[in-house]
Amino acid sequence: MPKRRVLICTQVSELPPTLGDVKVACAQCGELVFVSPSSWTIIHDNPGIEIICTECALAQATTARSVRIHDMTPAQADEIAEYLGGAGG
Numbered sequence: 001m002p003k004r005r006v007l008i009c010t011q012v013s014e015l016p017p018t019l020g021d022v023k024v025a026c027a028q029c030g031e032l033v034f035v036s037p038s039s040w041t042i043i044h045d046n047p048g049i050e051i052i053c054t055e056c057a058l059a060q061a062t063t064a065r066s067v068r069i070h071d072m073t074p075a076q077a078d079e080i081a082e083y084l085g086g087a088g089g
């Protein structure tokens with residue numbers, strides 16, 4: 001059975017827009033999510049990966065038999081640090 005890979009992204013409704021982020025519809029519920037530049041690298045390196053929102057990811061994590069969550073990439077961590085730094089002034 002092929003492994004299903006998903007990229008979990010935050011819903012647009014839950015975050016202020018961040019420069020460089022692109023809006024994409026969740027593959028499961030259709031809610032718009034932000035895909036950051038570093039996440040595009042992951043999508044590029046993982047053909048066929050599904051983009052889903054945090055709500056759908058949580059729903060699956062509680063029902064799936066085995067869910068493996070990968071570490072954040074350094075680029076993703078940098079973006080979050082940059083975002084938090086910018087938000088705090």
Ligand SMILES: [Zn+2]
Pocket residue numbers: 026027028029030031052053054055056057
């Ligand atoms: Zn969803």
